[in-house]
Amino acid sequence: MGSENRKRNKNVHIRLSDDEFEQLRKKAGYVSLTVPGLLRELAIHQKIRQPQSPLIDRDGAFSIADELRAIGTNINQLAKKANQGAQVIGLEGVQRELGRFWQLLSSKLPR
Incomplete structure (x- = not known):
């Protein structure tokens, strides 16, 4: 069984300070998600603003x-x-x- 049956088989590793992790843990708790679940939701579903183009190139x-x-x-x-x-x-x-x-x-x- 194991990992070959998982839908999500890719890993992304990031480094956080203790304070950053604690902030994420609290925010995840507010919306009843785990830290990885919160990050996934934000990364996939959050709208990203397009950067403004400079006035003159x-x-x-x-x-x-x-x-x-x-x-x-x-x-x-x-x-x-x-x-x-x-x-x-x-x-x-x-x-x-x-x-x-x-x-x-x-x-x-x-x-």
């Missing part, structure tokens, strides 16, 4: 930072030329880059 944040650096470099070059008295042209390109940046940023934010 890490790769997206690095991509956005790269875009910002490139735009900042272009703006600094234009400002330097303007301060030297040169006629500044090419602002349309900066506006296009800013538009691309905002599209990229918008695609990374949760809806």
